[in-house]
Amino acid sequence: MFTALRGCPRLLSTTTRCFSLLPRLQWVSRASEGRGSSRTPDRKCSxxxxxxxxxxxxxARVTGIPTMAKLPYQDTADGLDAAFIGVPIDTGTAYxxxxxxxxxxxxxxxxVLRSYNSGTRAAPYESLVVADIGDVNVNVYDLKDTCRRIRETYRKVLASGCIxxxxxxxxTISYPILQAVAEKYGPVGLIHVxxxxxxxxxxxxxxxxNATPFRRCVEDxxxxCKRVVQIGLRGSAYSADSFEWSRAQGFRVVQVEECWFKSLAPLMDEVRSQMGSGPVYMSFDIDALDPSFAPGTGVPEIAGLTSIQGVEIIRGCRGLSLVGCDLVEVSPPYDTTGNTAVTAVNLLFEMLCVLPNMKYY
Known part of the structure; x- marks a missing residue:
C-alpha cells in the first residue's frame, strides 16, 4: 500500500506519540502522493x-502504548465511522x-493485525475512519449502575453516527448496548453466536x-424476533429443551450439531435472507468456539464451532446493515497462551471488514 516513507515534523497519531526515540514519520499512500501534507493527527489514504x-x-509491534490494532486513541466517537470500545466487566458472571x-x-x-484482509480483500482503513475510544467507565461494585453507564455511553457513540x-x-453488556441501539434504530435483527x-x-x-441479556431484550x-438467529448452541441443560423459549419467540435456533463437519457459508446465505435490509446487531461470545480454539473463557463447552466457522459466520454478514458488533467473554486468566485473545482480535477485525461502505479490491 505505502510507497514512500518520508521524514515529517508531525506525528502520525496519538498512537505514535509514544515512539519518542524513533524518527517522526508520515505514511504516504499512492493515492495521496503529490497532494498537500495531511493535518495532524490524520494519515492520508486514498x-x-x-x-x-x-x-x-x-x-516494531512490541513498541508503543497498546490500542486496538495500534489505531489512534480519541476520547469520543466524534468524526468516526466506527470505533473500538472496551467494556471491562465480569460482575455478571456466575462461574x-x-x-x-x-x-x-x-x-x-x-x-498482530495488518491493514488489509487477505481473504476478502477488504480495505477497512481506506473505507472508514476508525479509532479506539477507550473503555466505558464501569462500576465494578454495582452491575445495574454499570448497565446504566454502558447505556449512556453508547447513546453518545450512536448519536455521533459511529458504529x-x-x-x-x-x-451482560449486550443488554444495555442493545437498549441504546434500539433507541436509535428501533427493534433490530440479531446474529447471536x-x-x-x-x-x-x-x-x-x-x-x-450474563445468562439473561436476550430475554431482557425481548421483554423490552x-x-x-423474526430476524434473530442463534448459532452454535450446545452443552448440558437445565431441561430437555433449553432452547424452547428462543423458538417460541420466533428466533431461528441453530444447534451446534447442525454445524458439525460442514461449511457455514450456506447457512449464512439463509441468514442474510432472514435479516433482509433492516438494521442488524452481531453478538459473538468467544465460547461459541470449541475450547480447543478458545480455552480462555468463563463457561467453555466442548464440541463447539471451529475458528474457521467463526470467520465464515462473520464474513457471511457482508452486505447486511450492521449497526454494531460485540465480542465478549475473553477471560485472560484462563488464556495461558494468549491464543483466545488472538482469536478474538482476528474476529473483531473480520467484523470491521464487513461493515457497510467497505471497499474491496
Missing part, C-alpha cells in the same frame, strides 16, 4: 483522511471470572447477568 495503523515493516481483563488483553494481542465494535467484558442462549429469566435471584422490545 485521497481522504483516514486513521491507518503504523506498519510493522517499519515500527469463571476474568473477562474484565478481556479488552486490555485483546488490545495487547491486536498488534461501535465492542470488546467485552461478560455477556454462542454456546448458550443467554435467555434465562432469573439466576440466583437476579434478572440482570429491542429485537425484531
Amino acid at each position: 485521497a481522504k483522511h483516514f486513521n491507518v495503523p503504523p506498519s510493522a515493516e517499519y515500527i 469463571r471470572p476474568g473477562a474484565r481483563f478481556g479488552p486490555r488483553q485483546i488490545r495487547m494481542e491486536s498488534a 461501535p465494535l465492542t470488546m467485552g467484558g461478560d455477556h 454462542d454456546a448458550h442462549p443467554d435467555t434465562s429469566d432469573v439466576v440466583l435471584g437476579e434478572k440482570i447477568g 422490545g429491542l429485537l425484531d
Whole structure:
C-alpha cells in the first residue's frame, strides 16, 4: 500500500506519540502522493483522511502504548465511522471470572493485525475512519449502575453516527448496548453466536447477568424476533429443551450439531435472507468456539464451532446493515497462551471488514 516513507515534523497519531526515540514519520499512500501534507493527527489514504495503523515493516509491534490494532486513541466517537470500545466487566458472571481483563488483553494481542484482509480483500482503513475510544467507565461494585453507564455511553457513540465494535467484558453488556441501539434504530435483527442462549429469566435471584441479556431484550422490545438467529448452541441443560423459549419467540435456533463437519457459508446465505435490509446487531461470545480454539473463557463447552466457522459466520454478514458488533467473554486468566485473545482480535477485525461502505479490491 505505502510507497514512500518520508521524514515529517508531525506525528502520525496519538498512537505514535509514544515512539519518542524513533524518527517522526508520515505514511504516504499512492493515492495521496503529490497532494498537500495531511493535518495532524490524520494519515492520508486514498485521497481522504483516514486513521491507518503504523506498519510493522517499519515500527516494531512490541513498541508503543497498546490500542486496538495500534489505531489512534480519541476520547469520543466524534468524526468516526466506527470505533473500538472496551467494556471491562465480569460482575455478571456466575462461574469463571476474568473477562474484565478481556479488552486490555485483546488490545495487547491486536498488534498482530495488518491493514488489509487477505481473504476478502477488504480495505477497512481506506473505507472508514476508525479509532479506539477507550473503555466505558464501569462500576465494578454495582452491575445495574454499570448497565446504566454502558447505556449512556453508547447513546453518545450512536448519536455521533459511529458504529461501535465492542470488546467485552461478560455477556451482560449486550443488554444495555442493545437498549441504546434500539433507541436509535428501533427493534433490530440479531446474529447471536454462542454456546448458550443467554435467555434465562432469573439466576440466583437476579434478572440482570450474563445468562439473561436476550430475554431482557425481548421483554423490552429491542429485537425484531423474526430476524434473530442463534448459532452454535450446545452443552448440558437445565431441561430437555433449553432452547424452547428462543423458538417460541420466533428466533431461528441453530444447534451446534447442525454445524458439525460442514461449511457455514450456506447457512449464512439463509441468514442474510432472514435479516433482509433492516438494521442488524452481531453478538459473538468467544465460547461459541470449541475450547480447543478458545480455552480462555468463563463457561467453555466442548464440541463447539471451529475458528474457521467463526470467520465464515462473520464474513457471511457482508452486505447486511450492521449497526454494531460485540465480542465478549475473553477471560485472560484462563488464556495461558494468549491464543483466545488472538482469536478474538482476528474476529473483531473480520467484523470491521464487513461493515457497510467497505471497499474491496
